[in-house]
Amino acid sequence: MRSNPFARLLLATCFCVSAAQADEVQVAVAANFTAPIQAIAADFEKDTGHKLIAAYGATGQFYTQIRNGAPFEVFLAADDTTPARLESEGATVKGSRFTYAIGTLALWSAKDNYVDNQGQVLRDNAFTHLSIANPKTAPYGLxxxxVLEKLGLSTPVKNKLVEGQNITQAYQFVSTGNAELGFVALSQVYKDGKLASGSAWIVPAELHDPIKQDAVILDKGRDNPAALALMEYLKGPQAAAIIQSFGYQR
Known part of the structure; x- marks a missing residue:
């Protein structure tokens, strides 16, 4: 069996890294993964000595920034197609890409008992504004x-859509009351196995394409031990527990 050069490099790095050799890693993080990566970052620094410096935004926008020379070393995307595209363009470390989480879409309102657990509120169409992320740059928006198309609601709600630049802004429109409800990442409103506030419908996975979220080491992180260590850490049980506590699948 042919050995994986990335795996060999990773193994060597894991044996060599110590707190005294700690490094920083610049990470582009999909906005939906903000809360989980903040929790993971604290444990990662404590356990490895490395420091994670994160920037948050829409996956499509990060793609443009990376191709224009942004100093990111690791990319945690909200889809699997964008990292694969970067890989095909030679902008990543070959063999480093993997799925770190599978996202869940939720229809959420900051109001208690506003969204029912079957999403009938969407079909009733009695609301004024429905928030979504930009579908051209944000996988959760897509x-x-x-979902709207499969439910036959694309045209009925078209003039009610309020579009956020990314999933964070889509969430903010709802949390501030500028939209009665909106499609958000479940991770934004869910923690420790329960809804943190308001009311929500967890959208059945069959109503949209799977939201497979891939991580990859970018070319700028090729020689950074902290980038290699982060990728290994994300595959471990401690990170997995945090990721699942926010409603993601692994």
């Missing part, structure tokens, strides 16, 4: 449009 998933939201797929």
């Amino acid at each position: 998933a939201a449009t797929q």
Whole structure:
């Protein structure tokens, strides 16, 4: 069996890294993964000595920034197609890409008992504004449009859509009351196995394409031990427990 050069490099790095050799890693993080990566970052620094410096935004926008020379070393995307595209363009470390989480879409309102657990509120169409993320740059926004299309609601709600630049802004429109409800990442409103506030419908996975979220080491992180260590850490049980506590699948 042919050995994986990335795996050999990773193994060597894991044996060599110590707190005294700690490094920083610049990470582009999909907005939906903000809370989980903040929790993971604290444990990662404590356990490895490395420091994670994160920037948050829409996956499509990060793609443009990376191709224009942004100093990111690791990319945690909200889809699997964007990292694969970067890989095909030679902008990543070959063999480093893997799925770190599978996202869940939720229809959420900051109001208690406003959204029922079957999403009938969406079909009733009695609301004034429905928030979604930009489907051209945010995978969760694309998933939201797929749900509306499958339910035959694309045209009925078209003039009620309030579009956020990314999933964080889509969430903010709802949390501030500028939209009665909106499609958000479940991780934004869910923690420790329960809804943190308001009311929500967890959208059935069959209503949209799977939200497979891939991580990859970018070319700028090729020689950074902290980048290699982060990828290994994300595959471990401690990170997995945090990721699942926010409603993601592994």
